[in-house]
Amino acid sequence: MSEHMEHHEAKHKEEAGLGENPVIARIKKHPLLTEFVIIIVVAALIGGYLYWQDSQSRIYIEKAQITAPIISISPPLSGTIDKFYVSEGDRVSNGQRLAVVGNQTVYAMTNGLVIWINNAPGQMATPQTAIVKMIDTDELRLVGRVQEDRGLKDIRPGQHVVFTVDAYGDRKYEASVDSIGLSAREGDIVFSISDKRESREFEVKALFDTQAYPELKNGMSARMWVYK
Structure with a gap:
């Protein structure tokens, strides 16, 4: 009698999904949920890879400014x-x-x-x-300051640049690298957090179409991305 009851109870637990991980039991009962989870995981992996690939293809310069002589x-x-x-x-x-x-x-x-x-x-x-x-x-330029160990060696004249200005939020503008400073900026010394070595900053100048972007003014703060 007891064996019959134990068998009946085990069967009841199996049917109810008891005795196993609730998440697994729920997935078994809802195959569509399994497919949805797989899609989410795959999308996250693809998105992460694309973000990593994009970050490897460009150099971010946080300190930049619209300026003219x-x-x-x-x-x-x-x-x-x-x-x-x-x-x-x-x-x-x-x-x-x-x-x-x-x-x-x-x-x-x-x-x-x-x-x-x-x-x-x-x-x-x-x-x-x-x-x-x-x-x-007409001589307005986008001038960024990049540390020598933050991608300076990969920047070349003619490379494509995308930039934003603080005054216009996330609106994106386009430019191209015109020149890279031949010497470090005087007085601009940054210390690396990892080994406290001195790292100097160099100017990267980029040209943009001043007629296409008349709203850009001398002295505006900006951020720029240089594509390798």
Whole structure:
């Protein structure tokens, strides 16, 4: 009688899925769940591989900036600052009047954007004193700073660059590597956490279409990815 009851109880447990891992028992009862789990695992593996492959094909540069060479304009002769014809933010053309210093008129030597004026009428200015500073917006560059041990050896002129700017979130822009600094930036020394060795930073400059991206401004912070 007891053997019959034990056999009946074992059969009941087997039918109910008792005595084994609940997850396995549930999977056995629901074959579609098994397929779903397999699909999720395979997708995760493929996604992980693609992410790893993509990370190996590009160099991430966290510290970057939109910038252009600054053009400083001074009077040819010393004199008192009398008047300005432009304000910060004005776009000027080559040969346009900028200011009057003493008895002389100061002209723009190129097209550009005024980013600063020495707005101090009555102050003395000399040929060594900048009274207007401009940038040529056509010369805007993406300039990144990469540590020498973080992929510098793999960067070459002409490589494709994708970058974002903090002001526009995740919006992606495109550029191409123009040049790599021939010497390290002065004063930029980074210590490696692993062995506390000095690691210097080099500038990587990239060109982009300034006409296609008119919203990009001098001084904007950016991040960039250089594709090998």
